[in-house]
Amino acid sequence: MITSHPTRARTDDHPVAVAAGPEPSGAPAPRRGLTLAQLRARFTPYGFLTPTGVLLIVLMVTPIVMVVQYSLMDRVITNKNPAFVGFQNYLEVLTDPVFTVAVRNTLVFTVGSVVAHFVIGLAFALLLNTPLLSHRVKAFFRVLYVLPWLFTVAIIAVLWRLLLNPNGVVNYLLGTFGLTDGQTQWLSDPSTALGAVTFINIWSGYPFFMISLLAGLQGIPRDLYEAARVDGAGWWGQFRNVTLPQLRPIIVSMALLDFIWTTQQFALIWMTTGGGPITSTEMLSTFTYKLAFTQYDFSVASAAAVVVLLLSMVLAFFYVRHQKARD
Template sequence: MTVLLVVPIAMVISYSLMDSVITSNHSTFVGLENYFEILGSAKFWTAVKNTAIFTIVSVVAHLILGLVFSMLLNSGHVSRMTRTVFRTLFVLPWLLTVAIIAILWRLLLDPNGVVNFVLDSLGLASGQIEWLSNPSMALPAVTFINIWAGYPFFMISLLAGLQGIPMDLYEAAEVDGAGGARKFWHITIPQLKPIIVSMAMLDLIWTSQQFALIWMTTGGGPLNRTEMLSTFTYKLAFSQYDFSGASASAVVTLALSMILAIGYVRTQEASN
């Protein structure tokens, strides 16, 4: 823990307080100057806004889709064979690596790709739409890709929770005359609440740190419309070679992640 966690974090914090680290043999202590520069950067706040939109929309969609599909697979109105087939299909996105997902969707969303062909055939759109290159469509496009890739994790977890709810609760509710909506809001949701809260907090942490998918689809462009805190920090370090500024940005991102992590730990303690 000391070698792999404490030392690297301490080094990054020290870099953030220095000027011209790594690229120069004569670094000087500048205090919080790098932090003031980062917090005063318009690109940093663009990255914060994009990260917030990307994360919140993804987590909400993951939760809704995961709950809908898990309830569908847990339904007694669906045959066992059908449930087995659809479980396999629904979980496929989760089995693919980020690199494969990025390449797959870049091909599908290409101006000459399958998505444009299908939409044109159905009369829903015309022309070669630049999904990942259009400033107004790039962020919704990468958010959709992240939703598609991430919902199976919610689905599997919520399905396990649904299968653990005692049927006696539903039978007692039916005796009392409760309909499907009342059983859902007063039995299903309360029973799933610990899982939902835990999954939502974990997904907030994971999604806010997403880098590979963004980098391999849009690279943070076009015009910074998909710039995230992760890509912003990476570009500072390895494109502009501003390792001091990148370290300050990384520390700020770490602080934001720690707030989410503390929230997750507190929810776990409350549920226990």
């Protein structure tokens, strides 16, 4: 048996010292302190984010915490010594019949608006992307179709209140063609008010879908359409098997965003009908506003605001989840 010494070796009968090997790989390396340059490089991004973080805390987190706190108290602001009542304010909101009406109106208003925004926006986007029209004609219609998106909510509300007036242009045209008697109270009749404000919101919001879908259409490779035509697909087959699948991520993202924004629509409703007549156009936003600044019941209004916040967070969760899946 031949054995070797770990630190000695023999050459020409003379012992020669052999250097010891390196330390085992499992041994911990000596820890060195971070230099000033390394610390600066590590914390510089946080320095840039600090102003935004402070603004978010002051302008978003703090008000939300205050509203949640108010919703658990009794008669805050108007009462010097408000008492803790727990979830009583939430019970009062959820059992209020006007709240049920507001939820139903909000769903009708939102679903109708989002579906119409998609249909109209897609139709106009396809029209503006067709090779059958010249560039000048398409440029003219692009400017024309995007005009509703350039107006502020106040201008849109005043404009349509004048147009839908009993003596306005809409009644005049409908009466001239014999479609109505020409004296319809579009915004004052409970049977037509919700449909009227939904139509106004559709008119003012479809350019958001149109512009987004037009950008998506222009990004679809032409090779896909050529391959579809080679396979014998007509215009409907190309639309169903090429256009819609390519636009699906944009459609889902825009629909979720539009749903969130439309459920929180307040200015347009308030400046056209104020939630009336009676409760025919009462939305969650106007319902909460009236609780706070008409009835001065800030505790119940805070509870209603928290309910709306939770519903919005559910929609936001699905939107963020879809964006992560898309990425």
